[in-house]
Amino acid sequence: MDQQEVFTKVVGILKPFVKAPEALATVSMETSVLKDLKVNSARLVDVVLEIEDTFGIAVTDAQADSVKTVGDAVNLILAAKA
């Protein structure tokens, strides 16, 4: 699974939680999940569960806390799948 494929799936997972849908038009690896996409921080728990199920990986609390941007999530997944 290459970076673009993971990126697309992560954006798909985030989409229902995004409260600034216009930001999705320019979403990139640098896009902030909370500040730019305005995802409710309480829902990050659900995003992580969705990532674990979709990619078949386990995400620790510390790893989850380190995710600030879409790229952070993508890189975390690629590292776990490597």
Add this chain to the structure above:
Amino acid sequence: MITGLGVLAPNGHGLAAFAGALREGKSGIRHQPHLAELNFGCQVGGIPENVGEIEKSYLTDEERMAMNPNMVYAAIAAIDAFTDAGLVRPAPDADVVDWDTGAIIGTGIGGIDTIAEKLAPRTDAGKVARLGSTMVEQIMSSGNSARVAGLLGLGNQVTTNSSACNTGTEAIVDAFLRIRDGRAKRMLAGGSEGHSKYIWAGFDAMKVLNRTKNDAPAEASRPMSASAAGFIPGSGAGVLVLENLTSAKERGARIYAEILGGFVNCGGHRMGGSMTAPNPTAVQRCIRGAVAMAGLRGEQIDAINGHLTATFADPHEVGSWAKALELAPEKMPLIHSTKSLIGHALGAAGAIESVASILELHHGFVHGSINCDDLHPQLTAYESRVVHRTREVPGLEIIAKASFGFGDVNGCLVFRKYHA
């Protein structure tokens, strides 16, 4: 003043569909195969139709992921009532709070389906980390009103009351009194109840649900009938927008009706009352309290929308109405039960039935109370006052609506058609 109405009932969503269903005597009770598979004695029930599609135009994906049916029903009815009142739903990202508007939206059982289907099994399996972030907001008793507050930007009191089958009526009484006290200009008031098998199982186990009409769902809910054999479980939501007259006039709002009186009490589980049976003295005091607050005499009430669930209590209830209103049977108001069409929506019942009553006042009719052509023998003297088929009543002015619930709790409202 009542300036907005919203309803999601087993026989119709929205005011036009619901009023039409009432007028036509359309039952919302259907066979429920999942209850049959699980060996329920009662295998029919009232569940609003097509909600999965309807909710998409009211709620975002994120909101829907955090809501069980109880919350979804409340949200749809509340948004409908708010819009019907001519109020504009604020944008989610607009930092505007309406400090003058609150909500009392009750529920009898709440999010037990979420507890049973998700919280308990995952917790017991050692998978707390798999619960996600939305458990608390779905299982907290106030989940339905809390969600509505966010959807509509409400800034006055927002709470959920619970008094079993009296919940919806109590919510309206409490909201009415809050406005009367000058503590709010507007209140959304009503109740909601989901349709989970886990809600209905306990009632089935008590054998208070009718298990004799599984093959004829539309005939299953039989208030005031000689062949009544228990109530039929229902679900849905009803919400009213209550508003003080000054505010309603300033906005140029359409006013359906006004609340003249409201009263709640409890029978103390004494004098014939218990956890599951009403103390008749308390029932009569409750009705008298509402009618006295309205400043009316019994003969001035045109119609009664009773609690009337189709249990052994129906004849006792009608007798209590007669005593409280001090009227001979043949002088009683018209008597009918909305539960004959939609079943007993528990915590939503009083609210949905209040919406029915106000629509009746607004349109000038009293809907037929179906399935009691074989009137209970103890009600023979009231035969001429029981509305079997829908009647046009152009001069309909005043309806009394009451609910009586487990816990020996009672509520009564008196509505009058509004004339500008």
